[in-house]
Amino acid sequence: MNRPHITVRVPAGLRLFLPADRRGESTDVATDGSSSLGHVVESLGIPLTEVGGLAVDGREVPRSYVPADGADVTVDAVVRPQRVPGAPLRFLLDVHLxxxxxxxxxxxxxxxxxxxxxxxxxxxxxxxxxxxxxxxxxxxxxxxxxxxxxxxxxxxxxxxxxxxxxxxxxxxxxxxxxxxxxxxxxxxxxxxxxxxxxxxxxxxxxxxxxxxxxxxxxxxxxxxxxxxxxxxxxxxxxxxxxxxxxxxx
Incomplete structure (x- = not known):
């Protein structure tokens, strides 16, 4: 049985997360037909913290959306300044920062x-x-x-x-x-x-x-x-x- 294939379009600022052979404007991805779009994006190496929105065939969809064969997916980067829910804004940095x-x-x-x-x-x-x-x-x-x-x-x-x-x-x-x-x-x-x-x-x-x-x-x-x-x-x-x-x- 053939696996569904989708096209994923990634903005230039997020392509550093992709494997070297996928860093063009778009990449073809084979899915299992049941994984969410959020999971698919993460499997490409893009942390969802860096994703501002997802669209399929020009329509905004949640990360839980399951793309069908032939879907044309657009990944948007976070819009700056990014508004984080809650106040006041506080940070936690790991040991390397x-x-x-x-x-x-x-x-x-x-x-x-x-x-x-x-x-x-x-x-x-x-x-x-x-x-x-x-x-x-x-x-x-x-x-x-x-x-x-x-x-x-x-x-x-x-x-x-x-x-x-x-x-x-x-x-x-x-x-x-x-x-x-x-x-x-x-x-x-x-x-x-x-x-x-x-x-x-x-x-x-x-x-x-x-x-x-x-x-x-x-x-x-x-x-x-x-x-x-x-x-x-x-x-x-x-x-x-x-x-x-x-x-x-």
Missing amino acids: GTLARRLRLLGVDTAYENEDIGDPALAAMSAAERRVLLSRDRGLLRRRELWAGGYVYSDRPAEQLPDVLSRFAPDLAPWTRCVACNGPLTPADKDTVRAQLEDGTRKSYDVFAQCASCGRAYWKGAHHAQLAALVDEAMRAFGPRAVRGRGA
């Missing part, structure tokens, strides 16, 4: 990060329990059914990862309000409160401090502040409230 996690926290974005590999099942369960968007470059992890929401990080370079995430999810930015070490909130602190953490030169040179309410770590405008401030300023110009209003005008 430490620099991105620190930069998101620097911008005041609630970002959980595990600096040890706790395993895919635990990460997926944490995403569901805490309603966090799981960000990862691991396609297998993003296919886990228990995920609350997820997103593929398309670059392996932190300088490209941050604008990619900010443009996709458009989180509210509140720079300098979170601890980059543990994600806790920062509060103003006087020098006496954090004195034990300061070297002699720092105590003599600085008077304005903040402290993490969760881990107690002290912060001040030290030698690396100018570099961090430049990163913050660039992000705020491109993705802060004024930039968002400008794009909507």
Whole structure:
């Protein structure tokens, strides 16, 4: 008995997920006649977190739709900015995205990060329990059914990862309000409160401090502040409230 064949059209931005011999504008796929369209798309290597919509013969269909022989399928990428149900928007990053996690926290974005590999099942369960968007470059992890929401990080370079995430999810930015070490909130602190953490030169040179309410770590405008401030300023110009209003005008 011949297996049903369908044509699947994939936008350029999602073709990196396809096998090398299928990266044209369309690809012929043999199905078993009973699998959902969502399963078929995943079997090609595309995480459903990256799919914004599916259409068959020009008609929008759910992921549960079972395509018939000869169906012409169009896969659409996620529309940016992507609106995630629920508020506030919070993230969970896997062990390989430490620099991105620190930069998101620097911008005041609630970002959980595990600096040890706790395993895919635990990460997926944490995403569901805490309603966090799981960000990862691991396609297998993003296919886990228990995920609350997820997103593929398309670059392996932190300088490209941050604008990619900010443009996709458009989180509210509140720079300098979170601890980059543990994600806790920062509060103003006087020098006496954090004195034990300061070297002699720092105590003599600085008077304005903040402290993490969760881990107690002290912060001040030290030698690396100018570099961090430049990163913050660039992000705020491109993705802060004024930039968002400008794009909507």
